[in-house]
Structure formats: C-alpha cells, structure tokens
Amino acid sequence: MKITLNNxxxxxxxxxxxxxxxxxxxxxxxxxxxxxxxxxxxxKENYPSTPVKEGDNLDIIHLISGG
Amino acid sequence: MTVFxxxxxxxxxxxxxxxxxxxxxxNAAAAxxxxxxxxLVIADFDTVTPENINRQFYFADQQGRPKVHALQENLLRINxxxxxxxxxxxxxxxxxxxxxxxxxxxxxxFDKATEKEWFANWMTQHLxxxxxxxxxxxxxxxxxxxxxxxRAGNLYVCGHQKETDTTNTPMLAPRVTQVAMMQADLVLxxxxxxxxRIP
Numbered sequence: 001m002k003i004t005l006n007n008x009x010x011x012x013x014x015x016x017x018x019x020x021x022x023x024x025x026x027x028x029x030x031x032x033x034x035x036x037x038x039x040x041x042x043x044k045e046n047y048p049s050t051p052v053k054e055g056d057n058l059d060i061i062h063l064i065s066g067g
Numbered sequence: 068m069t070v071f072x073x074x075x076x077x078x079x080x081x082x083x084x085x086x087x088x089x090x091x092x093x094n095a096a097a098a099x100x101x102x103x104x105x106x107l108v109i110a111d112f113d114t115v116t117p118e119n120i121n122r123q124f125y126f127a128d129q130q131g132r133p134k135v136h137a138l139q140e141n142l143l144r145i146n147x148x149x150x151x152x153x154x155x156x157x158x159x160x161x162x163x164x165x166x167x168x169x170x171x172x173x174x175x176x177f178d179k180a181t182e183k184e185w186f187a188n189w190m191t192q193h194l195x196x197x198x199x200x201x202x203x204x205x206x207x208x209x210x211x212x213x214x215x216x217x218r219a220g221n222l223y224v225c226g227h228q229k230e231t232d233t234t235n236t237p238m239l240a241p242r243v244t245q246v247a248m249m250q251a252d253l254v255l256x257x258x259x260x261x262x263x264r265i266p
Contacts, residue, residue: 007218030230032183034187061217061228063184064206065183066231067087067091067092
C-alpha cells in the first residue's frame with residue numbers, strides 16, 4: 001500500500017498495517033511520540049489496534065527533551 | 068499604510084501563549100515582543116539558575132528570581148506597552164485551559180519530553196482550533212541543515228528530532244535560539260495570513 005508518512009510518499013509491500021507495525025517497520029523506537037492519522041491524534045494504547053490504509057496520511061513526531 | 072505598519076497593527080491585536088520560559092520560551096517571547104505582538108501569556112514554575120545564562124534570555128543579576136518575573140522585566144524593557152500575563156506555575160491539565168484558552172497561537176517550550184507529550188495530546192484534544200508550535204531536538208551545534216519543521220495540521224514541530232546524549236551534546240545558545248526563532252517565525256506565518264493585501 002502507498003501512504004503519506006511525514007509528508008513523504010511511502011510504499012509498503014502489504015497493507016493495511018497497524019500503527020504499531022509501521023512504527024516497527026520504519027524503526028521508530030523513541031518512547032515519546034505523537035502520532036496523527038489523517039489529522040486525528042492516535043492515543044498510545046490504540047497503536048496496536050489502529051489500521052493504516054491505502055492513501056492515509058500518517059504523521060509520526062519524535063519528542064526529545066530540551067527546552 | 069505601509070506593509071510594516073499593517074503587520075504591527077495586526078500583531079498588536081494578537082495574543083500568544085508561551086508554555087515554559089526556558090531557552091525556547093524566553094527567546095521566542097523576546098522576538099515576538101520585538102515583532103509587535105500585543106499580548107503574551109507566559110507560564111513557568113522555575114527560577115533562573117547560573118546554568119541557564121548560557122542560552123536563555125536572562126542576565127547574571129537575575130539568578131534566583133522566578134523566570135516569569137525576570138522575563139516580564141526584560142520584555143517590558145523592549146516594549147513598556149506590551150500586555151503580559153505571567154503565571155509562576157507548572158502547566159498542568161488542570162490549569163492549561165485557563166492559561167491558553169484565549170490565545171491565537173501557543174508555543175510549547177517545555178524541557179522534558181514527557182511534558183511535551185502530554186501537552187501535545189491535551190492541546191489536540193481540548194483546544195484543537197489553536198495552532199500549537201512545538202520544539203523537539205535542540206541540542207548540539209553545527210550542521211544546521213538538520214533543523215526542520217514538521218507540519219501536521221494545526222501542530223508544528225521545530226528542531227532536529229534526534230535523540231542526543233546530554234553529556235556529550237549540550238544545549239548551546241546558537242541552536243536553542245535558532246529553534247526558538249523558528250517557532251517565533253511560525254507564529255508570524257500563522258498570524259500574518261490575515262494580513263490585508265495592499266491594493
């Protein structure tokens with residue numbers, strides 16, 4: 001499937017995938033994340049159950065300490 | 068009116084929230100006051116320490132003072148007419164709405180990733196109509212090309228978003244200030260969309 005991940009086109013060999021599976025495949029391993037799917041915030045506990053489908057727009061933001 | 072006059076007369080009607088008055092918040096606030104923003108809401112629980120002076124908009128003789136009070140003093144020296152609402156409190160889900168409800172844009176300038184996370188979630192759920200400008204990844208120096216802005220609807224994230232180890236990669240004035248300026252410039256980008264066109 002093809003999705004937009006962080007404003008870039010991204011192709012996966014299968015689909016749909018859950019948010020957790022995409023985090024895993026793309027090696028996003030940070031503990032502090034904000035995930036938005038088609039503009040909607042996805043709570044952490046829903047990562048394993050939220051499907052990402054063809055054409056979806058997924059934003060994954062790493063939060064790093066420092067201010 | 069010139070474009071500059073249009074900009075300042077628009078910005079003086081605007082309110083910006085600053086959540087945290089450390090390296091990001093204090094420097095972003097200064098740039099926003101210089102740009103002509105009329106009203107700032109600033110919340111921070113902390114006091115100025117000697118370790119802050121290398122990158123935050125405070126001076127050696129302000130050590131030990133609450134950051135919001137020291138910042139108020141410094142901002143009033145730039146513009147004595149600016150309307151400031153300083154809160155010497157930690158921002159929590161219990162008080163965030165009272166602080167930022169009436170702001171046109173909010174700048175997230177906390178220190179800890181855990182604070183950034185709850186605030187991003189909270190703002191997206193409770194004040195989704197207010198643009199939130201965050202910072203993530205501000206340590207280090209050199210290779211400025213790593214700095215970027217990620218835009219996700221009403222959420223904007225400035226910085227390199229790279230995990231760094233704080234012992235070997237400290238926070239230094241140029242990059243911290245640079246990211247604070249990216250945040251301040253995004254505030255202008257959002258607010259100046261309303262700028263009237265010159266005929």
